[in-house]
Amino acid sequence: MSAPDINHAMPTLEVRHLRTHFETRAGVLPAVDDVSFAVPRGRILGLVGESGSGKSVTGFSIMGLVDAPGRIVGGEILFQGRELTRMRPAELRQLQGNRIAMIFQDPMMTLNPVLRIDTQMIEAVRGA
Numbered sequence: 001m002s003a004p005d006i007n008h009a010m011p012t013l014e015v016r017h018l019r020t021h022f023e024t025r026a027g028v029l030p031a032v033d034d035v036s037f038a039v040p041r042g043r044i045l046g047l048v049g050e051s052g053s054g055k056s057v058t059g060f061s062i063m064g065l066v067d068a069p070g071r072i073v074g075g076e077i078l079f080q081g082r083e084l085t086r087m088r089p090a091e092l093r094q095l096q097g098n099r100i101a102m103i104f105q106d107p108m109m110t111l112n113p114v115l116r117i118d119t120q121m122i123e124a125v126r127g128a
């Protein structure tokens, strides 16, 4: 029997009606406009879409890395039931890189070419 305080039905990550906009001089660019999805515990989700469709901005939003002129203007991001968009920066930093991480797109910037991939993946998981 499972422990009563663990809700196994709760998704690890839930994005609800996320809206991330860039307020530029040329106008408002709705990079992410009403995006919702859930990642159940132990599962993997792939976001697929054409270039410029908002995949990276969705990832940056989850990581709390959207900088001005970008801003999360609506929706909720729940990580293990905790709402990230309204979390205090110190609390968010505890999750970033520890419980939630991002591998940036440019592999030469992100991965060290002189180390084996498995070494780098294990290092990331261990938090070393």
Ligand SMILES: Nc1ncnc2c1ncn2[C@@H]1O[C@H](COP(=O)(O)OP(=O)(O)O)[C@@H](O)[C@H]1O
Binding pocket: 022, 024, 029, 031, 049, 050, 051, 052, 053, 054, 055, 056, 057, 058, 069, 070
């Ligand atoms: N810093 C920014 N300032 C203005 N617009 C941006 C910025 N970053 C991304 N965008 C715009 O947001 C949209 C989504 O971009 P992005 O998430 O990088 O797409 P994808 O990763 O799906 O290729 C694009 O139209 C892009 O030009």
Ligand SMILES: [Mg+2]
Binding pocket: 055, 056, 057, 105
């Ligand atoms: Mg991208």
